[in-house]
Amino acid sequence: MKLFPNTVKGVVYAIDEIFNQKKYADKVIEKTLKSNPKWGARDRGFVAESVYEMVRWWRLINEVSPSKDLYHLFGTYWLLQGKSLPDWREFKGLEPEKIKARFERIKENRALKQSIPDWMDQMGSELLGEKWDKEIDTLNQQAEVVLRVNTLKITREDLMNRLAAEGIQTYAPKGYKDALVLAQRQNIFKNPAFKEGLFEVQDASSQLVAAALDVEPGMRVIDACAGAGGKSLHLAALMQNKGRILSMDVEEWKLQNTKLRARRNGVSIIEPKVIEGNKTIKRLKESADRVLLDVPCSGLGVLKRNPDTKWKLSPESIEKVQGIQQEILQNYSSMVKPGGLLVYATCSILPSENQQQVEKFLASEKGKDFELIEDQKVLAQESGFDGFYIAKIARKKEQTA
Template sequence: MRLHSNTVYGVVHAIEEIFNEKQFADKVIERTLKSNPKWGSRDRGFIAESVYEMVRWWRLIKEISPSEDIFHLFGTYWLMQGNELPPWREFKGIDPEAIKRNYEKTYDRATLQSIPDWLDEMGSELLGKKWDKEIDTLNEQAQVVIRANTLKTTREDLMNRLKEDEIETFAPKGYKDALVLAKRQNIFRHPAFKEGWFEVQDASSQLVAQALDAEPGMRVIDACAGAGGKSLHLAALMQNKGKILSMDLEGWKLKNTKLRARRNGISIIETRVIEGNKTIKRLSNSADRLLLDVPCSGLGVLKRNPDTKWKLSPESIAEVREVQQDILQKYSNMLKPGGLMVYATCSILPSENQFQVEAFLKSEKGKEFELLEEQKVLAHESGYDGFYIAKLKRSETSS
């Protein structure tokens, strides 16, 4: 493949923003692609994929590269893919044979998998023998998975409509509304998306709303709704009948929820910003179903967010665990006696998952609840994102 200077410069500038200015990769890529409207789909694909793959393998690239110059790091990455470098001055000093020798050396697991040492130690300690396969899988490129909006279509009709435009998909077993794209592409431009026929949502993520067993006519609270992906799924499962209160600390995220709900043809979602404990207390004993899709490390979704591993630390994971337990203790009171609550994370770490549920059940507040079932979804076992989903029931006699 031939390199073009303007797209390589786009990649280099994006990498500088991500690592030197500590920006989020997805936002940087979005801005980068908007910066040059003349780039075609192939150029845009090259930039997005190159940035994500460099971020994914950053530690290994730096280990192999002759210097930390950004162009040298890109050149090293390019050679690691089995490509040839053009004779540009930016690549002067790079010896392809030396890169090849370095690439073929034996490295420890943390370097080879391109993760921080502390993460390798934590993963090994908490997941044991499963850690090798799990981190290997999390370093693969994520598949594009969509969820058919059953308020407007069926999975089969959506599959056929996409096929008419030469977009091949397949239906994975165990995920009743999911379709996986056979080939990665920008699906957001398709008319079916603009008409609200589907949302992009990983297969594992689609298990969360299903676990809540929400029925038409119920009152449901999605207490950590973010941009509303799971609220939208809940509305479809409820046939757009009942009430969903989508809550979050960030009002700008909830604006996206409103826009997406309108496109999906959903009218039962109401958004509300959490302004403090008073917001939660006013809703005591009001929900038939409660979803706590809590903030987490995001280690289960490294396939699609590889920069996460460079932004985390043992300290930040300890802090998020405190937040998770605080949410369990305070928000659980919004559930009616006899109601169902789902606690979910997109993490693979037991310390954020089953250990949190165990600690909650041992607490005074947790004595009102019982664990009905839990799903520990690892990427190497499912083929999709890593998730944890626990279904709990509140006692009928709770006050």
């Protein structure tokens, strides 16, 4: 593939913003593409993919590059893929054989080879044991683009056929009844079917969460950490747009996004509500048939699509988020009616954020009225999609005194 100065410059600019100015990769890429409207689809794809892959392999690239110069780092990334560099002055001093030799010297070190911090490698190894090696290898692969069909408006088969007629090939993965996977990565948001609300982009593992709530039309459901509302929208479709869904979050701007998405999806049963403090939760005591706690987490299960997460996390930040998770479980569980169902979910693969949190809750005073029905530990190496954890916890009908 031929390199062009303007697009390589775009990649270098983006990498500078992400690592030297500490900005989020997705926001930087979005800004970079908007700033260069004359780039065609191929150019835009090259820039976005190169930036994400450089972020993914950042530690490895730095380890084998002869310098920290951003053009040298890009050139090293390019050579590591077995490609050749043009004779530009920015790439002077880059010798393919030396880079290859450096890579050979470090490839027995898993943390370097997999391009992750040492602490993360140690934590993953301690908590996942022999599964860690394959799991981190899988999480370093590029994520597929997965659609969730909006069954309020179209069937999966009809959407598949419509996209195929436009030259967009998809396949339906087994075990995910509303999912379609794109055969080839592309910007699907510009497709008219998206604007018509026929689908959302949502990983297949994430689609398991709403399904775990076993909702029925007419139920009262609370999505207590709703964010931008992706799982609320899925719940509304599963409920056939009948009943009531309270989509709650501490951030009002996220809920504004939920409103817009609900309108596009043809959903009328979602009511956004800002959590202003404990009073908001107390007023909803024992009011819901189903409560979803898709809690804040480390995000270690979604490194495929958010590779910059591994450079923003620390052992301290994971410990802090575990405190938040337990606090949410302790306080928000009060909103479940006796006989109702609570689902606790994370996009993490760490037992310390998952089953250990559920065990701690059930052993506590507030957890004594609940019992674990089942849980799913979804590893990327087994599913091919994101890593997730989903626990179904029932509130007993007979409350203990």
